[in-house]
Structure formats: C-alpha cells, structure tokens
Amino acid sequence: MPPGVPEQLPGSLRGVLEPLVADAGFELDDLEVRAAGRKHTVKVVVDVPETAEQTSVPLDAIARLSRSAAAELDRHEHLIAGSYTLEVTSPGVDRPLTRPLHWRRAHLRLAKVSLTSGETVEVRVGTAGEDSVTVVEAGAKKPEPRELAYADVTRAVVQVEFKAPPAAEVEALGAGNGEGQ
Numbered sequence: 001m002p003p004g005v006p007e008q009l010p011g012s013l014r015g016v017l018e019p020l021v022a023d024a025g026f027e028l029d030d031l032e033v034r035a036a037g038r039k040h041t042v043k044v045v046v047d048v049p050e051t052a053e054q055t056s057v058p059l060d061a062i063a064r065l066s067r068s069a070a071a072e073l074d075r076h077e078h079l080i081a082g083s084y085t086l087e088v089t090s091p092g093v094d095r096p097l098t099r100p101l102h103w104r105r106a107h108l109r110l111a112k113v114s115l116t117s118g119e120t121v122e123v124r125v126g127t128a129g130e131d132s133v134t135v136v137e138a139g140a141k142k143p144e145p146r147e148l149a150y151a152d153v154t155r156a157v158v159q160v161e162f163k164a165p166p167a168a169e170v171e172a173l174g175a176g177n178g179e180g181q
Helices: 009-023 059-075 100-105 167-172
Strands: 027-036 039-047 084-089 110-115 120-128 132-137 146-149 153-158
Touching: 009 027, 009 039, 009 059, 039 059, 059 084, 100 120, 120 167
Parallel strands: 039 084
Antiparallel strands: 027 039, 110 120, 110 153, 120 132, 132 146
C-alpha cells in the first residue's frame, strides 16, 4: 500500500465505483490510489468484459465514466480526506498479461515473458485457454508451438511491433495468413 493511503480506501472506492462501471457496460480492471500529502490520485482502469464484441473502450465512454465517477466520488467525499485527482483510463499496451482474457486479446502479438524459473523469453502468443497459452519462440528458424502454463509466468507484457509477424510464427500457431492481427 502506498504511504499515506489508508489500507481500506481502495476497497471502499472499488465498492463505490464498480457498480457504476458495470452499469456503463464495462468492468473495473484496476483501481489504484496514490497519496502526496493530503492530495490523492485515484486511477480507475476500465476494460470491456470478456463477452463484449468490442475489444477496446471508446474515448467518449471514458469521458462519460470520468464524469459519472467524479460525481459518485463527490457523493462519497468522506472516503477521501482532502482533494483528489481522478484518472479514468483503459488498459494500455504496457498492461501486464495477468488473465486469460488478456492473453486472448494478445493473439499473434509478441510478448516478453518472465518465468518462475528466472528465465525471460520472447514469444508469439497463440490460442489462450483457462490455464495455459500456446506460444512459439519469437525469431526461431523453425517455430514449434508449446504450452505455457500461466502458473509458470511471473510477468508478461506485449511488445510493440511495427511490422507484421513472421509468417512462420503465425503458421506454427495455426493462424494462417496473419489473421487476428
């Protein structure tokens, strides 16, 4: 917990904001509270539910959620002592892959993965299941698909690429002509 932030504050704020986010058709992905003196920053990260057809949160929805969240926090001003800055955002490309949903959305993307063994690997992400994801080693001459258990991952982040993925990696993952990119 960051210094100056009461331990129960994030949970209390989550209880206030989560229903509001759900009513807007999204899910509360993360809630972070930081303090600098008596001033707080409340960062609310929202995402589309796994069942949604869309894959990102539109900017106009972020703006509406920001206004709604500010009004709701004003009604619960007793929770945050002093002034606060509210940030409502959607997950960025640098969001760690922590849930099967994140891995599914990263299909055919390049990811840097730190493993529980201490090793760090770059992989191309394939089909993601509930307990593991199919990957191929990035840059391998003959990419071979393998299962990577989420339990073996300590951190995974999508890497930004400025070109299409190598055809051999895409084919090894059974995705054909680069579809899903």
